[in-house]
Amino acid sequence: MTDDTGITEAEKVTPSGPPPAPEQLHQLDFLLGRFECVFNNVVVDPPTTVVTYWETRKTLNGHYYEMDITMPTGQFSARWIFGWNDVEAGFLSYYYDDIGSQGTSIAPGWQDGHLVFTGQSNYFGHRITNRDDFVIVDENHVLDTSYVLEDGEWELAGTYDCRRI
Incomplete structure (x- = not known):
């Protein structure tokens, strides 16, 4: 027997809640919590150092990790979303901020102690290719080295030296 949608009783699925979060996402647990970061921005002249x-x-039942990035001066705030892509078998991220930048990136996973996200961003009206290279120093200390692709070469854009608080 079918209802007015044409679906038989045998075909109906009873919702049982969302599936469990991907196990792979636990590889990003090092990002959970609050960190104070010394950011060295080398793409501005002169280079600057600020605290962020x-x-x-965790958000959406642990299916994504959501990072809020702020400066104490209130000049800047951003959000960076991380997740796992089953189809591509890798991590994904989406970044956006209140100065008009946004971008996406992917990482195949940890390799030789590095988790490297590479992608495309819109930054101050320009399309850039960027890379963030995460290294765990210890459970309370994380480094993120950022690069931009210029003329086929990866150029240092800045470093984040982050300590759990």
Whole structure:
């Protein structure tokens, strides 16, 4: 017997809640919590050093990790979303901020102690190819080295030296 949608009783699925979060996402647990980061921005002249804060939490039943990035001066805030892509068998990220930048990137997974996200971003009206290279120093200390692709070469854009607080 079918209802007015044409679906038989045998074909109906009873919702049982969302599936469990991908196990692979636990590889990003090092980002969870609150960090104070010393950011060295080398793409501006002269280079600057400022303090930023990262606060990362699980969202959507643990299927994604959401990082809020702020500067204590209130000049800047951003959000960086991380997840796992089953189809591509790798990590994904989406970044956006309140100065108009946004971008996406992917990482195949940890290789030789590095988790490297590479992608495309819109940054101050320009399309750039960027890379973020995460290294765990210890459970309370994370480094993120950022690069941009210029004329076929990866150029240092800045470093984040982050400590859990």
